[in-house]
Amino acid sequence: MIGYLNLILRLTIWFLLTSDLSLANIIIGVAIALLLPRSYTSPSAIRDWLRALWEIIVAIPQAYFEALEIIFRPHNYEDITLERVKPQRTPGLIFLDIFLITFTPKTIVLKYHEEGWYEVHRVRRRQKRDSQQ
Known part of the structure; x- marks a missing residue:
């Protein structure tokens, strides 16, 4: 089941990048999604994928409200903060986490650290009280 979710994620990214739903592009997208190497780390649970999609x-x-x-x-x-990556995340789920953070207008991921951190840039209305002193 997780393999199908990875395939769907890869195809979705392909179609978003190409903006073309012609038969030739669909065939190319499926071929590329199948040929890309798969990671052989521990498989993520269905509940992690469902939680990420939710x-x-x-x-x-x-995002509209922001x-x-x-x-x-x-x-x-x-300000720039470091956020911890949730434990045991596959590359597909890490991509979805980065997408989710960057999707909202007030935040963007600047860098993913291999040690398990996201470097996140945020905009705020006011300075924190600690930094005003």
Whole structure:
């Protein structure tokens, strides 16, 4: 089952990159998705994939809300933080995590550290009280 989810993820990325649903492009996309090497790390559980997909569905209205908030209430401050990667994540789930963080207008992943950290840039309305002193 996880193999199918990886295949669907690869095809989705291919179609988003090419923006072409012609028969030739579908055949090329399937061929590339099947030829790309697979990772032989521990397989992720179905519940991790479902949780990630649910988080993406929840992030869509959140992204609209944040976009409107940035338009009507300026965000003048920014900071860079390190966020821990959830344990035992496969490369596909790490990609979805990075996509989810970057999807919302107030955050973007600057770098993924192999030690298990995301470097995240955030914009905020106000400075934190600690940094004002």
